[in-house]
Amino acid sequence: MKQKISFSPPDITDMEIAAVEEVLRSGWITTGAKVKELEGKLADFLQVHKVVCLASATSAEELIFRILGIGPGDEVIVPAYTYTASAAAAIHVGAKVVFVDAQLGSTEMDYEQLETAITPATKAIVSVDLGGVLCDYKKIFSVVEKKKEIFVPLHNCNDVLSSLGSRIQETIGRIVVIADCAHALGSYQIENGKKIMAGAIADFSFFSFHAVKNLTTGEGGAACWKSIHGVSDEELYYFFQLLSLHGQSKDAWAKIQPGAWEYDIVGPWYKCNMTDIMAAIGIKQLERYKILLQRRKEIIEVYDNFCDKLGIKHIHHFSPVQYSCGHLYLTHIPGIHDRQRREIIRVMAEKGIMCNVHYKPLPMMTAYHLLGETIENYPNSYALYENEISLPLHTLLRDEEIEYLLGCLKEAVKPYFTKNNRH
DSSP, X not given: OOOOBOSXXXXXXXXXXXXXXXXXXXXXXXXXXXXXXXXXXXXXXXXXXXXXXXXXXXXXXXXXXXXXXXXXXXXXXXXXXXXHHHHHHHHHTTOEEEEEOBOTTSSSBOHHHHXXXXXXXXXXXXXXXXXXXXXXXXHHHHHHHHTGGGOOXXXXXXXXXXXXXXXXXXXXXXXXXXXXXXXXXTOEEEETTEEEETTSSSSEEEEEOBTTSSSOOBSBEEEEEOOBTTBOHHHHHHHHHHHHBXXXXXXHHHXXXXXXXXXXXXXXXXXXXXXXXXXXXXXXXXXXXXXXXHHHHHHHHHHHHHHHHHTOEEOOOEETTEEOOOOOEEEEOTTOOHHHHHHHHHHHHHTTXXXXXXXXXXXXXXXXXXXXOOGGGOHHHHHHHHTEEEEOOOTTOOHHHXXXXXXXXXXXXXXXXXXXXXX
16 A cells, blocks of 8 residues: 655654743744753754754854854865855855765765865865764874965954964964764764763864754754863854854843843844744754664665675765764665656655665755766765765655555666666
8 A cells, every 4th residue: 555755844743832832922932041041952963062952054164263253264075965055155255165076885084185175275174974974084184284384374453253263273284174973972982982962072063953854953053162272162152152143242041131221232243043943942952862873774774784685885874983873775776877866756655665866966056066066076976966866765655655665666777677687
């Protein structure tokens, strides 16, 4: 019997609904106590000193660039094989995006090309933990340390924000590593027997709580960072707050305290704060998160076993040195091309199963093509794209639905495996 299987619906229970109702009845629905509570709980979960919750991962990334003083004349290196947000935030601040191809047969960026792409104008590298699988941060940090002698820090103290960026760049003294952890909440690596969470590895990191993510607040995101000598965590948090709320020296919650109506506008800045409604959802999601991650792991193990038996290549979420939160399940059908991949997705849709593609490389997109990019310069990224199919992976999937899904996939790919085996 035909079933209907969505790609990535949010896992919302009565707990989240009751938490939102409580906020709605409280009389306070914008940034307030619930946001602060979620920030504290996330900081504990990620094993970092501070987390700031914002309206989206994209705004979190953009504010990181602004705090670092990155802008016109600067270059930011980004993988070509990622979603637009990874690159667009750098463009928002006026920086030039420099794309790096993927490794052959891997969704990770080519670290040799990364080293070659670095110039004296390079201020940051955005690494992307695609699907929840962490990048090789040892290699990334090795590259930026090797290129330390050509790094040119910002020297600009014309205002409080550029002064902060200058101090951070001079203190770090090399290209800043920024982790796009939009997919990676709960992923970690093992180093010397110690668990190090995504968020505590790169210099700065940002997360997404969009509706399709493992943990959702509807929309929303967060930023965090490793402590920087001479720049207090409280100062960085304060500037994130300023940048996210018009440069206003007090948030709305602080202003309603007795006699605290007056505030200053430090800079004519932006509006991307999280609300207590969103945070209430996130708090309950975080309470359930270990159970949600375990269910994802169970599904991934079933998928892995199926793909390995059939000869379908797939993303590897777990190894002795890293654990993935299992956000996406990427498969690669051997020997097929874009047209055949589209046909398989169409057949699956006819069976009621919604598959997806992660990702169409950014140089193929109109916006980046108009900036002078062409996919011919990124052959490994295109090779990843042309036969990739992402299977539904979410915690509402029932065992019988997984069995149905995999049965349909086996039939959908059968003609191509038969054809390829004849050669």
